Amino acid sequence: MAFELFFLLLEAFGEFLFWFMPEKSKLQRNIDRLKKEQWFSRLYGNDFDALMEKDQKLKKFLKKRRNVRLLLKNEYEREHFIRDIETSINVPGTETEPLKRNSF
Numbered sequence: 001m002a003f004e005l006f007f008l009l010l011e012a013f014g015e016f017l018f019w020f021m022p023e024k025s026k027l028q029r030n031i032d033r034l035k036k037e038q039w040f041s042r043l044y045g046n047d048f049d050a051l052m053e054k055d056q057k058l059k060k061f062l063k064k065r066r067n068v069r070l071l072l073k074n075e076y077e078r079e080h081f082i083r084d085i086e087t088s089i090n091v092p093g094t095e096t097e098p099l100k101r102n103s104f
Helices: 002-020 026-035 038-043 046-054 056-063 065-073 075-089
Strands: none
Touching: 026 038, 026 056, 026 065, 038 075, 046 056, 046 075, 056 065, 065 075
């Protein structure tokens, strides 16, 4: 009887955690939002994922909603972001010149 009650409580606790845990991280939600944009979906891929694993500054930048909004609204910032990423992952078919500002 006590054994069954323990498993019942354990199952209820699991259900409780399921409902209150966020589905996606801030980073993943922001990346999903950016993937809707053609310019970002062109950059996104295996090389971008590898860059995300290596570059903590990029992760930190994309976690902030303010930065994502800036990329979506400000063409100047978007162009610099694209150039930074293309330089970092060497996207085929792009010719990038050295940046005149700090990346990210």
